[in-house]
Structure formats: structure tokens, C-alpha cells
Amino acid sequence: MEKLLNEMSSECKPAYSLNLDVECDYQIPENLKRNSNLGLPNIAESDLLRHFINLSRQNYALSTTFYPLGSCTMKYNPLINECIAKFNEFNSVHPYQAQESMQGILEIIYKLEKDLCEISGLDYFSLQPAAGAHGEFTGLLVISKYFKSIKQKRTKIIIPDSAHGTNPASATLAGFDIIPFKSDLDGSLSIEKLKEILTPEVAAVMLTVPNTLGVFEKSIIEISKIVHDNGSLLYYDGANLNAVMGIIRPGDIGFDVMHINLHKTFSTPHGGGGPGAGPVGVKAFLEPFLPVPRIELKKLKYILNYKKSKSIGKIKSFFGNFPVLLKAYIYIKSLGSVGLKNVSEQAVLNANYMLAKLKNIIDVPAGEKCMHEFVLSPKSVLKNSVKTLDVAKRLLDYGYYSPTVYFPAIVEEAIMIEPTETESKDTLDKFIEVLIKIILEESNKCPQKVKDAPVNTPVKRLNEVEAARNPVLKW
């Protein structure tokens, strides 16, 4: 067990120190002065290094293991991206220095926008949002402001029940009411049901394509027509864009607004929970509403344009998560148009290969084909009240990170697998073998072993109920 920082604290010389080369000069009035102790730990540099390296070794990461986490697109994070992102000429630039002195950065943002437009078929992007959910929120505010500008009162958003939880949460934050859309068993959407709930108050329908069960929505063109005939807009949740790059473009099939998770499709590392980036793309008629500043090219100079009277304003300070944008742009430049299409083809190939190997053994509610991910429902084959959660934990014992489990909620005991394009057939074969072994063999012959899993991890099964019942949130 690795000690906590406060438990390591001693009267040693701490890791960092500073010299002052001017006179120490600070007088602080009593009423402004801190009186309480800080209580920061005192730890030497060598011990502090060991502590964090030891902690890092308690993580399963993409750099150490297969991470088939459905919906999260845990693809290989190229090292060249990290290498370039460390350049001082990117990291030491101040956001308020003159535009002329940050032309390289503005050029990258500008050109990344253009590439994202080309990939998505939308006309403009704002790269300001810091994550997928932030992009959703931005896109929905754009939609809201647009309808206000044409004096239409539209207060509702239709969201399928298979959507990511961020969709309804973002729509609520943006001031909309949610109309839930019950999807069919395979996650697809019924045109008849859509017509029933599509009222004049609906501002937009938010769809994930392919959906979270890994199925491409066959009726998308008809859905698009019905939605637009109603005067509503169509929103594309780009979480699953990795399935369709160079294959279809959301803008071409009727979507008006979308966000892209650069930390999924465009390979920027997830960092244990961020930073990400959630650029938001729109059709031309919505461009005036995008956040400021817009980065534009005027007389061969890249400029920041704040003068957009219809803009929703700022969604965060400055220009977005630049290092993330930079890494995504490097990725696009390294792959090129052929490489990008190859990504989606190989991602879909890998997923279908795994599905083909598993579909005769474990139930697949969405049928025998998939896009870049698929969802299993092992309920009928698991024996001795072994649950999906147990299977997930047992996989950790074999050195794999777990697939996404219990999502989407419309599938019982769901196991959602997304291999991505960067894994070899050999890796997939070995994982499939282990998954089948756990579900068919171990759940039958040694169920307690599965229920007691994991045992090969730094800690055994953790008590989440206790954590929430009696919260200990700091030392």
C-alpha cells in the first residue's frame, strides 16, 4: 500500500526551493493575513518521485494494456504528438500577447478547423469547448440562440434513451426540457415514434451515429427529413465518429450541429480524465452564433475576431485547450486522408471480427453486424448469479482493462466493447479467449473466483457502498 503524501511528511528538506534576489518586502494588514496553518506535506524530491512513480504503476493504461472501453475510443496515443506538444514555443506563449506574435498557434487552430470541416461536412467549427459535454452545451446554446433570433419559441430537445448521460445533462444546463425517445431493442429509432413526439416546440433531436450499440441508423435520411420538415435541427454527438471517418460526413446526411471528442477519435491521450477538447461544428447559417473569438485569415494574417454580435459569447476563457488541439492536428497531418479512412475501416473490421467470434456464444441485442463497437448481453449464459460486474473485475486479473459495463442502460448486463483500429489480431484473439473463458467456463466451474475478482490488482474488490455511505474525501 502506497502511503499518502501527509503520511510521508517529515522534517526533511522539501523537494522545491527558491532564492530571492531582491529584498524580502511584504507587509500585509492583519485583516488580510492568513492565520491558519497550510498543512502541506514536507517531502524530499527523491521520495516524492518514488511516490508518484509507484502510484503510476498501480494504473492500467493504454501504454501497458489493451483497453477495450466501449464508447471511449481508447486508441494508441502517438508519441510524436507528445514530443511536439512539449515545444517551448507552444507552451510559453501568453494568451494576451499580440496576435502577430502567435501566428503559429493561430494557424494551427485555423487549419485544424478547416480539416474538421472537411472530415465532418460541416461549415465552421469553434475549438473553444474543453470536452465533449462542454461541446454539447455549446452546440445547444447555439441552437437556442438561433431560434431566438428567428423568434421561434422552441424549448425541447429529443434524446434517445441509449444516449450518453451528458446529452440530457447538457440540454438541461442549456435551459431545455428533455423528451426521452425510447429506442428499439437494437438501439435503432422508430420513425412512427419520432413523429409522435416531434412537436412544434422541439428545437433539436440529438443523435449518436452510429448509436451506442454500434449500429448505423438506417433511416437517418428519413429522420433528417422529418426533423427538418418540423423546423427542428439535428444534432450529431460525435463520440462515435471513429467509425465513419472518410465513409460518411454528418454534414452531408443532414446534421446541422455536432461536437467531436478530440480525445477519442483524434488520439489525444485521456490523461486519467482530461484535458480533452470538444470542438463544435455547425452549418453556415449557425456560424454567427459560435463562441468568440473566431480565428480568421485576413490579408495573410491570422486574427482573433471578437466582433460577432450574435455570438453566444465565451464558453471558457481564452481559445480552448490548445495542447489537445495541437496533438489532434498533428494526428490528422500524420494520417492524411487515406490514413483517416483506414482508421475507420480497421476499427470497424476489428470490432466485427470480435463480434463474429463472440456472437454465437453470447447474446448480441443489436444483431450480427456492428460498426466500431458492439454490446453484449451475457445474462443468459452467466451461471451461478455471476454478474457483468464480476466479469469486468475478473478481466483485470488477466491484465486487461475492462470494457464499458452497464451502458447503454437499455441492454441488461451490458458489456460494451470497442477495440479501436490500433490493436492487432493477436491481441484481439487473446482477449476473446479470456472473455469466453470467464463467461462460459469460470462462471460455471468456479463462480466464487469470479465474484472475488480481482486478486491480481494492487487492491482487491473495493467497497463502493461504504465509500458513498460514509464519505472520506480527504486525509
Add this chain to the structure above:
Amino acid sequence: MDYTQQNYKAIKQMLDSIGVTSIDELFSDIPKDLRVKELNISNGQTEQELLNSFKGLALKNKISTTFRGAGIYDHYIPSLVWEVIGRSEFLTAYTPYQAEASQGTLQAIFEYQSLICALTGLDVANASLYDGSTSVAEAVVLSLRISGKNKILISSLLHPEYIQTVKTYLENSKAELVVLPQGANGAIERTVLEANIDDNTAAVVIQSPNYLGIIEDMQTLSAATKSKNVLFIAVVNPLSLGLFQAPGEYNADIAVGEGQVLGSPMAVGGSTFGFMAVKKSLEWKIPGRIVGQTTDKDSKRGFVLTLQSREQHIRREKATSNICTNASLNALAGCVFLAGWGDEGFVNLAKTNISKARYAFNKIKSLEGFKVKFENKTFFNEFVIETQKNIKKINKVLLKNNILGPLDLSNFNENLTNCLLFCVTEQRTKKEIDKLVELLAKI
């Protein structure tokens, strides 16, 4: 160049297993007429080509000795911080849903939360938010939700981009945002706050040090707020808390702020992280991820994501926020940064900032054509100087000497025409400050 692995033989075997003859068949559900012909994106490049082309782009940015702050600051980042955040086990891990396989990230976040609580003097911190501006917006949304009231008083001396972000977040809510005007001394006055507060006020938002670098009288402002049963939201620079009163000491309900100063590079303003700490009574109301301590089957200590029924993946439209991905790696940098100073070292870091800023302040104010804007106000590492000289010319001359000069406040508000906001951190040497002063004297 791409990062796929399958060769022709493997692809053939895989297609056979699937029972199709080509990869294209896998896309047969997508109508042919919807398919893209070819993306108009330049051809792929090798690693070596990328390195060269991006070096070229990097060199189109200018790096200077900076005396500019205003929300993003040039601070020293210890080597240990770079080492830890560069560890691929932290960098390439996902949000730690599978706790047993994510103890490294989870324990580090738990430590981060503890350090933020120590610094702010509050009880509960979350795992991070996107940045300073959105942390204020989230705090405002939280206070509106729990109070059931709909008026927010916000300091006009809060960073202007934060105010704009809050406005955007509240665009479609019923909330009314009232901006408290600045007093003559560059701070928010108690009387102004009291004149605006009423039964419908959900929260008061005050930044200290404020946008002009001045330390606000948080004790007084908080007391005036709390006496009306209104939530007090403190927006603070964590480095300043080595010397100045902590939010917990003046009874703030929520402390938020920009974490960039704790180990993240300026990087043109992001990525950084936002922090949020609250009183115990608000622990179920806080947005975003929280890590809690628990035990495993063998009663061994371990860490998990907890209080998850607040969050979007469980509560969907009823969640306390839509946030999912936050800024975990930057918060990790913050954790490593805060862990290495000890109390004395951290106080010394704050003293170094203030001493160097005061050294520059005393020199500049004595120059002809420059004078103090706000007399006798306490500041941290930024201060305002009024000048009769041409500001554009000042910054042009400084830039020629590779110095990023002070921020021109003329556009901030009409009271600050001809005013400059200087920032001096521990990064600036006496020699650099002397050079700045020398150049200013000549203009």
C-alpha cells in the same frame, strides 16, 4: 503514416471469420449515395516530416520575458511535475471507472483534493473542472440550484472572460446577473454589496486578488453576504493563499479558481484546470468527479469514484452538472506541485512573488510619467500603474527588447484609461526587472 496493425494476411483471415469478402461490405448498412468519395486532406507525413513542419510552425510564435498576467501566469514548473505528468501510465489512462485498475490516478486525485482543501481551508474538493472561468460558472449554477433564488451579484473586478463565461452559462436560465461596480480604490466596497443584496440573491461572487491585482477585504465582504443568508463564492489565486486569508477563514461557502499557477504551462491559456472546494454541507451538491477512500475485501485502504449519483452518467438530466471529462492531468500537475514545497517553502514562494512585484512597483512608480493608481492597496503579484506616456509605444519598445510588457487596461473600463497592469512572478530576476525599469525610464 497511421497506427493500424493488420497486414493483408490478417485482414483476409478476419474477413473470413466474419463471413464477408471485403471491408467495404462491413459498411453495407450505409446507403451508397451517402458515402464520401475522398477527403480533401493533405497526404500523411512521417514522424520526421512532422517534426520539421511543426518546428516551423512553433517558430512563428514569439517567446518573451513576460511582465503580463491577467489570468495566466509565468511560474516555475519543477522538473518533477514534468516527469510525473509525462508518465504514460497517468497520461494514457482513462477516467478511473475500474477502481482496482486505477489506484494510481485515484490516490493522486484523493491527494489533490486533500491539498486543495488544505489550501482553501474548506472541507470538500472535487477532482477538477475545465478551468478558472468554468469553475466560477459551475459555482454560480450550484448556488442557483440549491438556493432556489435567482439573483447573482458578481464583482466587476472578476476576470472579464470569467464574467463573460458566467453570462453564457446563464444565457437561458431565469437568473439575473448584477455586476457590482468597482470602488474608487480598485476594490469592491461593502456598501455597494449591501445596496444590491436582497431576499432574492443566491450568491455573491468576489475575486481576490481581483483583476487589478488587489487583495479584496474578503472578511468584510463575506460577513456582509453571510448576514443575509446568501452564499459567498470566493474566486482565489491558490498561490496567494500562502500569505493571504483562506476562504475557510472568512467563512466562504465555495472557493473556486484557476489552477494554471500550480504547475501548468501558459500554453496560450489552456489546457489548465479549475478547482472547486465547498463546505461539508454542500458535498452532495458539488459538480464533477469526487474520489473517496474506502477498503477492499481484505480491509486494505483503497480509493474509488464516489457520490456518483450526483453525476450525469447516473442522473442524466437531473445531474448536478453535465461535466464528464475534466482536466485530470493538469490537476495531477497541481498535486505534484503542491506536494513539494512544504508549508515554509510555499509561503516563501508567495513572499517571493510579492517581494519582486513590490520591488518593481517601487521602482516604476518613482519614474517620471508613471504613478500609482490605487494608493495603499495590498497586492499580490500584479499592480496598476497610470501613465501619461503612449502605451502602444511602451509595449512596442519593450517587445523590441524581448519583453512582453504590461497589459493595457484602457479597454477594461473607462476609469482605467492610461493604466497598465504589471505582473511580476518569482520567474523574473532582479536583472530583468531593472532592465524593464531602465527601458520604461527612457520612453
